[in-house]
Structures are given as C-alpha cells and as structure tokens.
Amino acid sequence: MRRTRPRPRARIRRRLACAVALALGAAFLSPGVQSAAAADPYQVLVFSKTAGFRHDSIPAGITALEQLGAANDFTVTATEDATAFTPANLADYEAVVFLSTTGDVLNDTQQSALKGYVDGGGGFVGVHAAADTEYDWPEYEDLVGAWFQSHPAIQEARLTTEDHAHPATAHLDDTWTRTDEWYNYRSNPRDSVHVLQSLDESSYSGGEMGGDHPITWCHEQQEGRSFYTGLGHTIESFADPDFRQLLLGGVQYAAGAVEADCSAGDPGGPDPGGGSAEAEAYTSSSGVQSAAHGSASGGATLGYIDDGDWAGYSSLDTAGATAFTATVSSAGAGGTIEVRSGSATGPLLGSVDVAPTGGWETFTEVTTTLTATGTGPLFLRFTGGAGALFDIDRFTLTRAPATEDEGSSNVHLFYYPWYGTPEGPAGDWRHWQQGGHTPPDSVGADLYPKLGPYDSGDIAGAVDQHMEWVKRSGAGVIVYSWWGQGGYEDGLAGDVMDAAARHGIEVAWHIEPYGGRTAASVVDDIAYLEGKFGDHPAFYRDAANGDRNAYYIFESLKIQDWSALDAVKDTAIVLAQTTDTSKVDHFGGIYTYDGIAGATAPGWKNAGDYAKANGLVWAPSVAPGYIDDRAVPGNTTPTLGREDGASYDLEWNNALDPAIGGDPTWVSVTSFNEWHEGSSIEPASSTPPPGHGYETFEGAYGKTGEAAETAYLDRTAYWADRFEQQLRQRR
Numbered sequence: 197m198r199r200t201r202p203r204p205r206a207r208i209r210r211r212l213a214c215a216v217a218l219a220l221g222a223a224f225l226s227p228g229v230q231s232a233a234a235a236d237p238y239q240v241l242v243f244s245k246t247a248g249f250r251h252d253s254i255p256a257g258i259t260a261l262e263q264l265g266a267a268n269d270f271t272v273t274a275t276e277d278a279t280a281f282t283p284a285n286l287a288d289y290e291a292v293v294f295l296s297t298t299g300d301v302l303n304d305t306q307q308s309a310l311k312g313y314v315d316g317g318g319g320f321v322g323v324h325a326a327a328d329t330e331y332d333w334p335e336y337e338d339l340v341g342a343w344f345q346s347h348p349a350i351q352e353a354r355l356t357t358e359d360h361a362h363p364a365t366a367h368l369d370d371t372w373t374r375t376d377e378w379y380n381y382r383s384n385p386r387d388s389v390h391v392l393q394s395l396d397e398s399s400y401s402g403g404e405m406g407g408d409h410p411i412t413w414c415h416e417q418q419e420g421r422s423f424y425t426g427l428g429h430t431i432e433s434f435a436d437p438d439f440r441q442l443l444l445g446g447v448q449y450a451a452g453a454v455e456a457d458c459s460a461g462d463p464g465g466p467d468p469g470g471g472s473a474e475a476e477a478y479t480s481s482s483g484v485q486s487a488a489h490g491s492a493s494g495g496a497t498l499g500y501i502d503d504g505d506w507a508g509y510s511s512l513d514t515a516g517a518t519a520f521t522a523t524v525s526s527a528g529a530g531g532t533i534e535v536r537s538g539s540a541t542g543p544l545l546g547s548v549d550v551a552p553t554g555g556w557e558t559f560t561e562v563t564t565t566l567t568a569t570g571t572g573p574l575f576l577r578f579t580g581g582a583g584a585l586f587d588i589d590r591f592t593l594t595r596a597p598a599t600e601d602e603g604s605s606n607v608h609l610f611y612y613p614w615y616g617t618p619e620g621p622a623g624d625w626r627h628w629q630q631g632g633h634t635p636p637d638s639v640g641a642d643l644y645p646k647l648g649p650y651d652s653g654d655i656a657g658a659v660d661q662h663m664e665w666v667k668r669s670g671a672g673v674i675v676y677s678w679w680g681q682g683g684y685e686d687g688l689a690g691d692v693m694d695a696a697a698r699h700g701i702e703v704a705w706h707i708e709p710y711g712g713r714t715a716a717s718v719v720d721d722i723a724y725l726e727g728k729f730g731d732h733p734a735f736y737r738d739a740a741n742g743d744r745n746a747y748y749i750f751e752s753l754k755i756q757d758w759s760a761l762d763a764v765k766d767t768a769i770v771l772a773q774t775t776d777t778s779k780v781d782h783f784g785g786i787y788t789y790d791g792i793a794g795a796t797a798p799g800w801k802n803a804g805d806y807a808k809a810n811g812l813v814w815a816p817s818v819a820p821g822y823i824d825d826r827a828v829p830g831n832t833t834p835t836l837g838r839e840d841g842a843s844y845d846l847e848w849n850n851a852l853d854p855a856i857g858g859d860p861t862w863v864s865v866t867s868f869n870e871w872h873e874g875s876s877i878e879p880a881s882s883t884p885p886p887g888h889g890y891e892t893f894e895g896a897y898g899k900t901g902e903a904a905e906t907a908y909l910d911r912t913a914y915w916a917d918r919f920e921q922q923l924r925q926r927r
Contacts, residue, residue, distance in 0.1 A: 247299025260434040281306035290451035291319035294326035315418035319450030322424035342381035348402020364445030377429035406845030414458035475588035478507035506540035514570025522591035531580020538572030603672030611674035620651025644884030663699035670913030680710035702736035704746040775799030791819030794847030804858015818847035827872035877908035
C-alpha cells in the first residue's frame, strides 16, 4: 500500500461548471483530439495581423481553432483589426491567441489594454511567430516568454516532453519527432517559464540555444495565464492530431478551462552546464508522481515510491557521470535508489541506500560513486520493502569531464601578456590606456578586469591567477601573443610558461605582425622558440598530429608567399588566419580569430572540409562577444554583444555542428584576456569603478553579482567537455 499522505488534487478553475473527468467515449474532432470536459461555453479571440513576414499557414490555423472550439465549447472570433484591443472588448474573451503575428501590430493604447487584460486574469496564447512580434514593447517579451532570434531550414527534429501532466502535452510520448521550422530565441526563457517541451539540438542542424532549447512553455502572468509554442509554421501542422491537441490544451489552460501547474522557474529542467534536476521533473515513469512539499526545493518531490517503481530523465545523459547525490526524506520503509543508464532495466551504474529519516519533511543527503560507465539517459529504479519507501527532492550527477586532468588539449585560448603598470616590470602603463584613458580607474575596455589593470609581469599575482582560471575553463592550452624576438612579450614568456606548467597548462604561439615579419623570419622565429623553450614542460606539442608544436599566424594574408614554411612542416603546425582555402598553401592548419564572424560562420564548413581532405588542422575561433567602443572612441565598425552568453553559445554551436563548423580539430577561443576588444572570458569585475560606463557579466547564464564574474570560464568548461565527447564519438 502507498502511504496515507493524500495525493495532491487539482484545483477547480472558475470556468468549470463541475469536476467532470474526460470520458473514454468523448467525441473526437479528429484522431487524437478529444472534446474537453463539460464547461461553461466561452469565447476566444484569434489575432493574426502581420507587419512583417506573413505565414501561409494562418488560414489553416484559424480553421483548426474554429474546429477545436466547436468540439470543446468555445467560440472563435478571428480578426486582424487591432482596434479590438480595448478593455471593454477584451472583457468578452477568456483567451487571446496571437497566431503567427509579426512585427509591430499594436499601438501603445492597445498594448496597454492587452497587458491589463492578461494581468487582470485573462489568457494569452502565442503560436510560432508570436515570438517575432512587438520588439519595441519590453513587456511583451515577458508575456510571450522570449523573442525570436533566427531559424534554420524546415527539417525534422526530435522534441522531448518535459511535462506529462499539462493538458497540452499529456498525450505525447517522451519524445516526438516531427517536421517544422525550429526557432532559436534571443534568450533562454527557462528561468521565468514552465517548460513543457524542448528541442534535442543533436537531432537537427541549426540549433543555437546551447543544448537547452525550450520550444513550448507556459507561465502565470500576474492574475492571468500565458502559453506559447514555437511549433506551427507549416500548413500541415494544423492537420496533425498531436499538434491540434497541443494547441487545444494551450487554449484551455490560458482560458482557465482546465487546471495546470505553470509556476515559473521550472527548477526541474536540465542544467545545461551540469547534471542537476528536481526529481519530480521526470520525463517517463512507472508508479511514481509528484508530491507537494512546502520545504522542498521547488515545493515538491518525487513521491509515492513503491518497490519496483522507476523514473526516467531523458534530458540527463549518464555519460561521464562518476557520482550520484540526492536529497531524500522518508517516514516509510526506506529502500534503495538504483542509478541506471538507458532504461529502467538498463546497466546498473551504482546504488545508494535510503534509511528512514523520521518524517516526510525531514530531509537528508545520500551519495554514492558510480562504478560503471553510462551511455544513455538517466533512469532511477527503486527497491525496498512493502508500502511507501521514500521521497526524492533534488539530485545531482557529478561528471568526470571528458577533458584530461590538465584540460582539453584541443581547446586553445588566445592569451595576451602585453599589459603593464608603473609598478611592474614595464615601468609604465601598457595597453590599459588605449583610447586616451587614464588608468587605473579608466581603462580602454568596455569591461573592467576582476584583478583591475594588472601587469603581465606580475607572475606570482596576476599570471598565476590567470593560469588557475584557465584551468577552471577546461582549456588545456593558451596561445601566447608573441611580437618577435627580444620584444616585451618574449622577455616574459619563460616566466609565464613556468606559471602555466604549475597548473598543467601548455603554451602554443600566436605570431603577431611585428615590424619586418616575413615568411623566412617566421621560420627563424619557430627555430628560435623551439630552441629556447622546446624542452619546457609547458611547450605544447600535439600528440595526435605528429607531436608537432603549434604556431598561429595572425594576418597571414599580408604575406603572399609562404613557401618557406615547407622547411618546418614536419616539426611544426603553422596555421593561416583565413577561410580562403586558396591562401593556405604550405600551411599545416587554418583558423579564423575573428570574434564576430563565429556568429554566422562564413566559409567554415568549406574550410573544415578542405582541411580534412588535405590533412590540415582546422581550428575555428569562437568568442563571447566583441565590443571595443571605449578602446576605439567613435568606433563605427561592427560589434557583437554578449546577450548574456547567447552569443558565445551560438558560436560554439556553429563550431561543433558538422553542417556549419566542418568538424574542427581544435577550437580556438578569442580570447582569454584581450580586454580592449571586449572579447575576454577572464573574470570581469561585478563592481567596476563607477562613472565610466563599464559593462559587467551580470545575467550571463542566469548568474548575478560575483557569481557572474566566472560565468564564461565555467561555460567554456561546459563546451570543452562537449567538444571532447564529440571528438571521442568521431574516433
């Protein structure tokens, strides 16, 4: 028997005439779409005005909604007249549907009427291009959940059902494969909405959300309700019974005709940088269900657990998992949590016992190492005695990174040792004053370093901290900016390499366009660096490519004839900065450096394919952004904002997508600390000197304050791990 604590019951919405369950014999509008439970008839306003692209599926969508209404006790009024948006008129409707609207379709007065309507208890439904609407109205982004960013070509993709209880998705299996136009969004809405479905970006080309890609969601909006789905581009969608049921459930939820939990935050969703989840956020199960707990994380636990029950989590991969930790409570018999891979009867990775804690509100933590290697999604199976066993709150999979202990030797960070201060070896300010600024408070950068304006010769201070941060980033190699023999950076190289070696970091070389540089001088430079540092433990050599060392040549196109490089091709990998494959003769590899181009990846696929066919290294460059306004006053050249991490994820996604990035050998990151270009992943101060207009990393990947300072280091580690896993799969 299950324990006596009652199951949570759904609240009754104001529009239900009585609590009548759906009957098995309910009338069907089309296969898979059932009539709703008996409810008071209500009205729905369908708005399809467009001021931009117009979808040819709009008429099919209106027809589908009319048919759904006829079978489910609501009446549809379709209009493209924005004057319908007045408080008096909207009061007649239980929900408003924005059906692939685009652009600026409401004036200020109409916007105010819609906001007041929803905040006061009305319902909003957004379909597909509703996210491509009202960009000049900030409150609309909150209402719809996220604004449209881009989309690839129409193609088949796999969706994951994250909520099997909501009426829009209760009919769907754990996964759903269908063809549509798959939107990327300007921000990830997961923290402010309840995600119902997400896209598996590995199942199609062109996903740019960093692996966590919500596509259908809902949330409470003051006293009202909002539902959005990115599906519905094609005419065929509106004839699909599963999509029609999804649309119906969204309308019924928004109208208040059915009960659903759409509390914001969705703490059970996958953590794109790790393996934590709320246990009640399972995507498949047997015997278990969510149990309300006021003291639990997210207000609920995985409960009603008996012997033999199980829960699956399709968005959590067991690959690389080395430990499992869970917060649990038990006033029952206790028992065992089995951690399995692929299915409830899949390989057993490990198990942990749960003893009674004395009460359902008394939580403790249990943990176990995982002794086997997982290869599929996470499943938890539960065993024990008779009756209720235990509850599980939040749990975490600890992952051994796919990178080596010293970091990924295939992820390279461009590193700049050219900074100076009056107190340091430079004896004066170097680079910090660029753009006419006066350090230390005013520096030539749109961001302010966590360390303040430092000296690159401060080995025990700044440089040692840098190497600790590089280690944290998961990258195993820095690409040292080097400006010729006898230069400032050359003089610091040995000490920087010593610091790198102390942290298990290796050093490759970025040969910059110093005065008088020629192909012959570069060959001489390679011999010089090999002779001076070749025996140093931090001197990078690529074991997978003949144990050769690496030299990136910035602005290689400034020199036409590189035939001199043939003399070092057996001992060195020399990379040209270009995607023009007609300009890479005599080189051993190709890179891009450009911190903006990664957002569109021009020529990347061609360069990668050429490199693979000709035995060259391909190392496209990714960046978190590029903003140099303070360093270059009056700048009119393009910049790239960070968009709270979305730009960095976009570029990494482009690099790792074979259809876009061309299967890189290495990924180079622009940059660790090129401050005046605003491209750094080095921690930026969350409290820079006031009055100078500095930006911060606030909001990056949902982090704030000091926690945001290291956001790009941690995100680099996430992507380095993803890259290493991808490389393993290729082998």
